[in-house]
Amino acid sequence: MQNNWEKLNQELFTSSKRVIILSHRSPDGDSVGSSFGLYHFLKKFNHHVQVITPDPVPPFIHWIPEFETAINYEKQKDESFDAIRAADIIFCLDFNTPSRMGNMEFAFDRRSKDAYVINIDHHQQPDNFAHFQISDTSASSTAQLIFDFIIKTKGKTALDAQIAQCLYAGILTDTGSFRFSSTSPHTHRVVADLLETGIDVNAIYQKIYDNYSQDRIKLLGFALKDKLKLYPEYHTAIIDLSEKELNSFQFQKGDTEGIVNFPLSISWVKMSVLLTQKDGIVKMSFRSKGNFSVNELARNHFNGGGHENASGGMSTLSMQETLKQLESILPDYKQKLDESKI
Amino acid sequence: MQNNWEKLNQELFTSSKRVIILSHRSPDGDSVGSSFGLYHFLKKFNHHVQVITPDPVPPFIHWIPEFETAINYEKQKDESFDAIRAADIIFCLDFNTPSRMGNMEFAFDRRSKDAYVINIDHHQQPDNFAHFQISDTSASSTAQLIFDFIIKTKGKTALDAQIAQCLYAGILTDTGSFRFSSTSPHTHRVVADLLETGIDVNAIYQKIYDNYSQDRIKLLGFALKDKLKLYPEYHTAIIDLSEKELNSFQFQKGDTEGIVNFPLSISWVKMSVLLTQKDGIVKMSFRSKGNFSVNELARNHFNGGGHENASGGMSTLSMQETLKQLESILPDYKQKLDESKI
Secondary structure (H helix, E strand, O other): OOOHHHHHHHHOOOOOEEEEEEOOOOOOOOHHHHHHHHHHHHHHHOEEEEEEEEEOHHHHHHOOOOHHHHHEOOOOOHHHHHHHHOOOOEEEEEOOOOHHHHOOOOOOOOOOOOOOOEEEOOOOOOOOOOEEEEOOOOOOOOOHHHHHHHHHOOHHOOOOOOHHHHHHHHHHOOOOOOOOOOOOHHHHHHHHHHHHHOHHHHHHHHHHHOEEEEHHHHHHHHHHHEEEEHHHHHOOOEEEEEHHHHHHHOOOOOOOHHHOOOOOOOOOEEEEEEEEEOOOEEEEEEEEEOOOOOOHHHHHOOOOOOOOOOOOOOEEEOOOHHHHHHHHHHHHHHHHHHHHOO | OOHHHHHHHHOOOOOOOOEEEEEOOOOOHHHHHHHHHHHHHHHHOOOEEEEEEEEOEEEEEEEEOHHHHEEEEEOOOHHHHHHOOOOOOOEEOOOOOHHHHHOOHHHHHHOOOOOOEEEEEEEOOOOOOOEEEEEEEOOOOOOOOHHHHHHHHHHHHHHOOOHHHHHHHHHHHHHOOOOOOEEEEEEEHHHHHHOOOOOHHHHHHHHHHHHHHHHHHHHHHHHHHHEEEEEHEEEEHEEOOOOOHHHHOOOOOOOOOHHHHHHHHOOOOOOOEEEEEEEEEEEEEEEOOOOOOOHHHHHOOOOEOOOOOOOEEEEEHHHHHHHHHHHHHHHHHHHHHHHHOO
């Protein structure tokens, strides 16, 4: 596909339009940050802009400026459907194929035939479903690509602190605080420009990361002290949290977020697995360091998949049986785990 | 003091010299990172360079290139003393007054009268003890100032991946992964230039942060689940770890590092205190969010001090009595804690 920038400029910057911004299921910091960074940018050009998410957004990112204007398809199906149907321009951000929108794909498929679709994303193997597509798999985040888009179309003077807060949040969360390999010199230069608008990075960091409940921190303590199982011969750590155990800490959605990463801080651990139980189903989170692929393991054995170093899976067996199954396949992966380089 | 750059250039870049680089007691990532960043830079100009620390360096930063060449005053007193005595040039990095070197100050005071002393630092209220001083309290880290020093004296071409790894480690650790307010647009631009030398940020992050022992992670779990005391009316969290408790987790120096920060992730906590016991002495670490000054509290009550949001102190009372004393003064600070803005 050859992007036609002239056509894009005409669509976006010659008259007021109805613009819809869509993101993927289970929205994260980058999808919400990039959506609202773009939202605040487009509002400057007198567009009517509406952000729609497929399902609810987790609380850690609700502080985003004007987040309260967003609607979610799961809760406001009619309103979302009508808005998408009436859109002049539809941005699809931070996903590479319409199916990543979950049930909202139905509404997207029934959009007006005149709607001009723009896709901006950084995930691998993008589908070709837009009239205009920016797909850069080397970018740290979609928020970084929105920054580049703003600079390319309207220049640095179009930036302001509202846009910058949103894009900073997207880059921060999608790079693991600038630690992942996707963090490039350009990423840091983008962030420098964002900081120049006067945003308070420490305040943003606290809003995103320092919003634990006291039960959540006690649950983390319980998981690490009483439930951490270590398998040095397989460079593996497993934490299993039953429904009953979670409930004893007044479990709220999101409370187990991040727990799977802690065992990776043990020097010899190359794979960490978190098992949590809800309504009898065991949800599995896999993380790895180095070049050991948890994607393969999750896909082959636990109806899951994802990225090389971060995947999900599930099991309908009991917690004990799931744990036993997981332990039983570790020997099959011993060689790969031994050989994986951190 | 007016810095004489001409004299500095003459001292540093006209002939081979004996250069000593000194850092503060209890060396951290920034003091070691800035010391070795400077070390690798100066080695390019055929100097004989020796890094000396006042006491041992914690393991998380031992991977720094050529770290094995460093000596520590506590263990190698004669060798350190002789090297400082014979120095042509002495760099004092990341501290603002010679007393921060602890017992090594003795050796510094007996340096040759001809030694040219250079101080590069970012701490508040610097003393005037050097012939040439760069003191910038707005800088994120001393490592950032070493970067500026390299650029100012020899330009960007003097950078290489060895220097960059060291300086990146210093900036990363002293900014809390770019989260503290001292992180400026310039900080990110410096990091962008460092990354351009091709360093692997993810590998550095893992070497620094993912080197826990399994006992250390269990100790963290124990601290958060069983020892965390919460005082909602004072926005305060306290963790006390006795010598016996620490020993039950095969305590090694450095194992309690960072534990004090965890309770700050609870949304309503504004002050977190960690009490640890060694040889009958209670060591106290204070952290705060927002504008509540733990410096004042530590100075007034616990023979300590430091920064507004991060201070230390100590008590010769028993753990129980120290805890009681700390609890007894919380009401005096209630108003300031209530009013502190995060």
